[in-house]
Amino acid sequence: MRLTQWTDYTLRVLMYCAACQQRAQPVTITEVAQAHGISRSHLTKIVQQLAARGLLDTTRGRGGGMRLMRPASQINIGAVVRSTETDFDMVECFNDDHNTCRMSMHCGLKGLLGQATQAYLAVLDAVTLADLVPPKGETAQAVHSLRFMPGLPVPA
Known part of the structure; x- marks a missing residue:
């Protein structure tokens, strides 16, 4: 199972805000874009979607930015991944509309991969955003080191 770049960046934005x-x-x-070396315009679309889902509060203009709308301990990673991923079909037989496999009726692979997908999602469901960021005492150092990685522009 592989997450899309969209989901990866979504999780990075949320983790940075939580930290x-x-x-x-x-x-x-701009701060997140510089810290992760990600396109600012791409992140803008992600932030707009997170705001529309009620996860981020955004303020425009000078002194503006984004903050989590609720505590990181109340943001479930499994729910975030489900809301950003569009396809959990590991193989074509997961989708009845597109299934052309002739073995579907006699194959144990679909059930096995279905169980694996459910186990994968169950692990994500057991984790909150708060579980993914360093403890309070280490957070400032983690963000500082992310923001000033060699080769990245230093934020103002």
Whole structure:
């Protein structure tokens, strides 16, 4: 199973915001883009979607940015992944509309892969955003090191 780049970036935005939850100023898209080396325009679309889903509060203009709308401990990773991924069909026989496999009626692979997908999602369901960020004492250092990685522009 492989997550799309969209989901990867979505999780990075949420984790960065969770790691910066205690600071006074909100997180900016430019800050996240520089920290991760991701396109600012791509992140803008992701942030808009996260705001529409009620996960981020965004403010435009000078002094604006984004913050989590609820505590990181209340944001379930499995739910986030389900909302960003469009296809959990591991093989074509998972989709009755597109299944051309002639073995479907006598094959144990579909059931096995179905169980594997459910186990995968169950692991994600057991984790919150808070579980993915460093403890409070280590958060500032983690964000600082992310923001000032060699080769990336230093944020203002």
